[in-house]
Amino acid sequence: MSEVKRHKTHKKANISDVAKKAGVSIKTVSRFLNQEKYIREETKEKVISAIKALNYSPNVQARGLRGERSYMIGLFVDDLSGDYISKVQRGILSGCEKEGSHLVVEVLSERGSAAKVRDLLSCVRFDGVVLTPPVCDDMAVLNALRDAAIPVVRLGAGIPVPDMALAEIDDYQAARDMTDYLISLGHHSIGFIKGDPSHGSAHERERGYIHALQAAGIAVKSELIVQGMFCHSGGREAAATLLALDPRPTAIFSSNDEMAIGAMASIDAQGMKIPDDISIVGFDDHVMSQIVLPPLTTIHQPIEQMATEAVSLLGKVTKQDKSMLQTRIFLEYDLKVRKSAAPLSC
Structure with a gap:
């Protein structure tokens, strides 16, 4: 038996x-x-x-059925790779832990993904959604979220949208500060590697660079401004273009660190030394910026804090404070002086 x-x-x-x-x-x-x-x-x-x-352990779905909150926060991105998105996710998860919410990540790799957003919203009821560049400036996505009455916080957006909250740093002023720093070191021929034009921050950083030169009485030369698309390979190719100029620039300002690290590889491939032969600076304070040799002078932006603040803001909106949708949060940035830039030797 x-x-x-x-x-x-x-x-x-x-x-x-x-x-x-x-x-x-x-x-x-x-x-x-x-x-x-x-x-x-x-x-x-x-x-x-x-x-x-x-x-x-409280059941999130059951909690959502009992009240007006679903305890679900959405994060819509165009690409999950990269240090920026990793920091955003860590910041949102920290905010979700404080709010007792859960994170749902959706990748919108194509522009105008309104149909995909509507399909997702038919399955998941979000308390709010955080958008990163360039999704935060995709009007089709913004309109789909607006039609569904979903509270939104945009990170680093370029297009003004009055009924959606915004968390950012002052990219324009930060780029001016970095350009002024290079000018203070004696550099007047400064190459600029610009970022993806679909990102609002790319335009603001280029504008800050141009205005800093103009304020110092330095001519803005179009051949010194090269496209890099915010990626490593783009930075490497852009630096090769700048180094081929005669005379070449004495310094390069890359508008993000990933491109700066690519540019450093291009400089090294030509047998040049940083900062003895050429100075280079970046923007973002990428995880690799302190590891590369020499360590990269850059602008630190508090990406994790920005994302955590976004979740906190959505929590306030969910608790019936709709006025928070008009909020624009400016966080402080820091110019991190390391060893990749030096005074211009006469």
């Missing part, structure tokens, strides 16, 4: 169990989970203790 082994199944704790163990009402536990205000600290401690003791 075969023996049938019976295994005990452990019932997963629910909100009622937490309320009973904490000695409070189910409504109080629900208010705590929804991060509502005006709950006494003593009560919070009882609920937290009960949650830990029971190893209680």
Whole structure:
């Protein structure tokens, strides 16, 4: 006779169990989970203790059905690769942890992906969506989200949209500061590697470079401005173009670090030394900027903090403060002076 082994199944704790163990009402536990205000600290401690003791994990979908929030935050990007997007995801996840929300990432690799957005919105009810460049300037995507009444925070956008919040640094002023720094080192012939024209920040950084030269009485030469498309290969090719000029520039300002690192490879391939033969600076403070030799002078922008702030802002909008949709958050940037730029030797 075969023996049938019976295994005990452990019932997963629910909100009622937490309320009973904490000695409070189910409504109080629900208010705590929804991060509502005006709950006494003593009560919070009882609920937290009960949650830990029971190893209680709230069901996000069930929470969404009980209230107006879904506890789902969307992140729409055009490409998942790269240091920038990694930092954005870390920042959003940090914000989601504080808000008790979950992150859903969607890749919109083609412009005008309104149909794909509408299909996604028919399946997932988002509390809000964070958009990165260039998706944040795709009007078809913006209109699809607007039609669905989804709160949006855009990171580093170029096109002004009055009913969607924005988190960014002052790319224009940061680029002016970096160009001024090179000018202070004695450089007047400064090559500029510009970024993807579909990104608003690319235009602002180029504008900052041009205005800094003009303010210093230095002629702006079109041959010193080369397209790099915000990628490593683009930076390498752009640097090769600049180095072929006669005379070549004494410094290069790459409008992102990925292109700057590509440019450094091109400079090295020609047997030149940085910064002895030519100075180079970047923008973004990429994870590799401190590892390359020499370490790269760059603009640090707080990408993770920007993304965390975006989630916090969406939480406020979800809690009926619709005025937050008009918010424009400016975060501070830093010029990180390292060893890739030096005074021009006479």
